[in-house]
Amino acid sequence: xxxxxxxxxxxxxxxxxxxxxxxxxxxxxxxxxxxxxxxxxxxxxxxxxxxxxxxxxxxxxxxxxxxxxxxxxxxxxxxxxxxxxxxxxxxxxxxxxxxxxxxxxxxxxxxxxxxxxxxxxxxxxxxxxxxxxxxxxxxxxxxxxxxxxxxxxxxxx
Numbered sequence: 001x002x003x004x005x006x007x008x009x010x011x012x013x014x015x016x017x018x019x020x021x022x023x024x025x026x027x028x029x030x031x032x033x034x035x036x037x038x039x040x041x042x043x044x045x046x047x048x049x050x051x052x053x054x055x056x057x058x059x060x061x062x063x064x065x066x067x068x069x070x071x072x073x074x075x076x077x078x079x080x081x082x083x084x085x086x087x088x089x090x091x092x093x094x095x096x097x098x099x100x101x102x103x104x105x106x107x108x109x110x111x112x113x114x115x116x117x118x119x120x121x122x123x124x125x126x127x128x129x130x131x132x133x134x135x136x137x138x139x140x141x142x143x144x145x146x147x148x149x150x151x152x153x154x155x156x157x
Contacts, residue, residue: 004081004112006065008053014040014064015049021068032071039067042097044090058085066094070101077101079111083118095121116144116156128152 008017018036019026028036040046043063053061062085069077079098083091099122101107111122119126119140126144127137130151136143147153 001078002062002065002069002080002082004084006061008061008064010053013050013052014045014056017053017064018068018071021071035071039070042070043067044093059087059090062086063090063094073105074107076108076110079109081112081114083113083115098122120144128155
């Protein structure tokens with residue numbers, strides 16, 4: 001899972017924060033260390049291994065959190081507002097990475113977002129929630145162009 005607030009340990013460097021996704025005791029095999037390095041490369045943070053979270057921008061911290069999730073290689077990846085702290089170019093890059101990961105591994109992505117374009121770029125199916133309840137689930141484009149759901153029309157403006 002990638003949390004909206006990234007959930008990094010502020011006293012641990014980037015490499016260690018990612019390694020925690022593989023081993024809570026931080027005893028890593030050579031293969032696991034390589035996986036941490038590869039994940040950093042995938043999120044565009046090669047060379048950031050020894051930086052502390054406080055030395056990173058919000059977007060960089062979010063990419064570290066994504067790298068930590070990537071090394072776990074689970075069948076489902078839950079992401080809560082994963083692009084909230086990213087600028088437009090990084091947002092597009094990270095969306096592309098998630099699409100690539102889905103194609104490569106078949107991982108199921110469950111993403112919470114307030115941005116319709118995130119849903120357009122990532123989701124074949126989208127659920128609209130109102131008041132904490134799922135109001136409707138439809139193919140993304142059909143949902144985002146719907147005019148028969150008053151709360152959705154209000155939300156989209």
